[in-house]
Amino acid sequence: MGTTSPWRLALFNLSDVIARGINDDTRPLAKRALPTNAQLGLSDSDLFQGVTSYGQYAYLSYGGAPAKPSDPAKPSYLVRLDMNQTGGQYNEKYPTTAGNSLPGREPQGMAIWRSSSGPRLAFGFSSKIAVSPDEFQSTVFYKSDLAG
Numbered sequence: 001m002g003t004t005s006p007w008r009l010a011l012f013n014l015s016d017v018i019a020r021g022i023n024d025d026t027r028p029l030a031k032r033a034l035p036t037n038a039q040l041g042l043s044d045s046d047l048f049q050g051v052t053s054y055g056q057y058a059y060l061s062y063g064g065a066p067a068k069p070s071d072p073a074k075p076s077y078l079v080r081l082d083m084n085q086t087g088g089q090y091n092e093k094y095p096t097t098a099g100n101s102l103p104g105r106e107p108q109g110m111a112i113w114r115s116s117s118g119p120r121l122a123f124g125f126s127s128k129i130a131v132s133p134d135e136f137q138s139t140v141f142y143k144s145d146l147a148g
Helices: 014-020
Strands: 008-011 030-033 047-054 057-063 076-082 092-096 106-115 118-130 135-143
Touching (some): 057 106, 076 118
Antiparallel strands (some): 008 030, 047 057, 106 118
């Protein structure tokens, strides 16, 4: 895998985007490249699966589905990026075993969950529970000790 990522993240002021849309005149609050899998110490099969942001940080999800639902879960990772940094820099890579017992577990997305006890980083997995026809179940976990 190369040392430069073609993927970029940009944060915009929501009221600016609502008023004017995203065009050549819309200025991002912050922008940066995503680190490559190699820079994160991940394999090429650790697929990018989701992104969300909170404060100056972007949170990313990586992982993949096992070859068969009966195979053990593949590793999954949560990554925290500071949007004020550049290139391959990242602040934290957190391997997660959440949902490892789910059949065919595959990461599927992220969001910030605003709760009365503070923000939570919610991350979801799909699991294949039946075939012919395929049937999936979704499960959401959260991490409450996040920077923001």
